[in-house]
Amino acid sequence: MTSRQKSTPKFDLRKWTHFLALGFGSGLAPKAPGTFGTLAALPLIFLQSLLNPQWAMVWILFAFVLGCYVCGQTAKDIGEHDHGAIVWDEVAGYSLAMWCIPFEWQYLLIGFLLFRFFDIVKPWPIRLLDKTIHGGFGIMIDDMLAGFFSWLILFALVQWQAFS
Template identity: 85%
Template sequence: MATTEHKKAAFDLRKWTHFLALGFGSGLAPKAPGTFGTLAALPLIYLQSLLTAQFALIWVLFAFVLGCYVCGQTAKDIGEHDHGAIVWDEVAGYSLAMWCIPFEWHFLLLGFLLFRFFDIVKPWPIRLLDKKVHGGFGIMIDDMLAGFFSWLILFALVQWQAFS
C-alpha cells in the first residue's frame, strides 16, 4: 500500500480523494503545508482566469462542493478532522479570492498574502466557523470565507484602479 506518513497520519495518494484533498500532494510539505497548498492553486487560477465570470464562479462552487466531499472523506479515512496536510480548502479558497481578478503578478501576490492572512489569523467570523462547524463542510467553509474577504479587498482595489 502506497501510504505516506505525515504528522502520524497515513494518506494513500492512490485514492483520488486523498490526492485532491492533499492539493495534488502539496499538503505533504514538511513546513507550511497550507502555504504550499495555496501555491498549488496557481495553475487552476490561471485556467480560471481564461473563463467567463459565470463559468469561473461555477468552477469555484464546484471546487467547494468537491472539497466538502474529498476533505471530509480523507479526514474520515485518517481519523482526524482538518489535518494540516489537507489543503484542498486552500486551493478552493484562493480560487475564490482570485475570482474575476486580473491574472497579474501583483494581484496574485496580494491575493495570496490576503488569503494566507485571513486563513492564519482567522478573524471573526472565520474563527467561529473553524471551531463550530465540522466534517468536510467545516474544513472548507472557513477557507472559503477567508477567500471571500480577500476577494472583497481585491475587487475594491481593482475597481479603484479602474477609476483612477
C-alpha cells in the same frame, strides 16, 4: 506545534480523494503545507482566468462541493479532522479570492497574502466557523470565507486602480 500538525497519518495518494484533498500532494510539504497548498492553486486559477465570470463561479462552487466530499472523506480515512496536510480548502479559497481579478503577478501576490492572512489569523467570523462546524463542510467553509474577504479587498483595489 498546532493540533493540525501533531500526527503523521497514513495518506494514500493513490486514492483520488486523498490526492485532491492534499492539493495534488502539496499538503505533504514538511513546513507551511497551507502555503504550499495555496500555491498549488495557481495553475487552476490561471485556467479560471480564461473563463467568463459565470463559468469561473461554477468552477469555484464545484471546487467547494468537491472539497466538502474529498476533505471530509480523507479526514475520516485518517481519523483526524482537518489535518494540516489537507489543503484542498486552500485551493478553493484562493480560487475564490481571485475570482474576476486580472491574472497579473501583482494581484496574484496581493491575493495570496490577503488569503493567507485571513486563513492563518482567522478573524471573526472565520474563527467561529472553524471552531463550530465539522466534517468536510467545516474544513471548507472557513477557507471559503477567508477567500471571500480577500476577494472583497482585492476587488475594491482593482476597481480603485481602474478609476485612478
